[in-house]
Amino acid sequence: MIILRHCESEFNRLYTATGRDPGLSDPPLSTRGRVHAQRLVQELVGEGITRILVSPFTRALETATPLARALNITPEVTPLVRERAMYSCDEGSCASTLYESWPHLNFDALEEVWWTAAPESDGMMQNRVQRFRTFMAQQPDAGTTLVVSHWWFLLGLCGESLENGDWQHLPA
Template sequence: MIILRHCESEFNRLYTLTGRDPGVADPCLSAQGREHARRLVHELAGEHITRILVSPFTRALETAAPIAKALGITPEITPLVRERGMYSCDEGSPASALCSAWPRLDFAGLDEIWWSDLPESDRHLQSRVQRFRSFMAAQPASGETLVVSHWWFLLGLCGDSLENGDWRHEHL
């Protein structure tokens, strides 16, 4: 599979400026993040991506959108790969709001309040990572899957810190 950390969000931009949690729940991408997401279309063009799994957070959805459009793929909402509940940005938007904002995506399997409690324990995060590993190991085309996720989840999955918009191949 290919793992991709979402591009820069407004939370990331403000946190970098101040070093403090800016109190922004479920932030959208910053202008720089939106441009980076558009560039990812070309960066990932040579990869044989046939499926996109995406976290329900807005920043992940906005990162996946231009890639999905270019490839003609409808992203699959995958709450298992959501961010660890630690900061204000880790409070999501209710499923009903996401359905309104993203009418072409299927949020039917998403609870209205789907994000993790703050703070989410290491044990709970690692449990999600292991469940995702098991899920992906059972997928026939896992090597053709793009997973758009978040820093803490991807750190647990691969053991490395990915910066905003970084991607790499990850083997199970």
């Protein structure tokens, strides 16, 4: 599989500038993040991606959208790969709100309030990582699947810190 950390969000931009949680729930991508998401199309279009699994957070959905359009793939909203609940940005948007913004995506797997209440323990997050590993091990298309997720989850999955917009191949 290919793992991708979402591009820079408004939370990331403000947190980097001030060192403080700016108090933004489910922030969108920053201008820089939107440009980066468009550039990722050129980087990833030749990687043989046939499936996109994406976290329900707005920043992940916005990161996945340009590539999904270019490849004519409908992303699959996958709450298992959501961010670890630690900051204000880890409070999501309600499922009905997400559906209004992305009516072509299926949010049926989400409860109306689907994110984890902060703080999410390391054990809870690692449990999600393990459940996702088990799920992916059963997928025949795991090698051609792109997973758009978040720093804490991807750290648990691959053991490496990925910067915004970083991606890498990861054995399923």
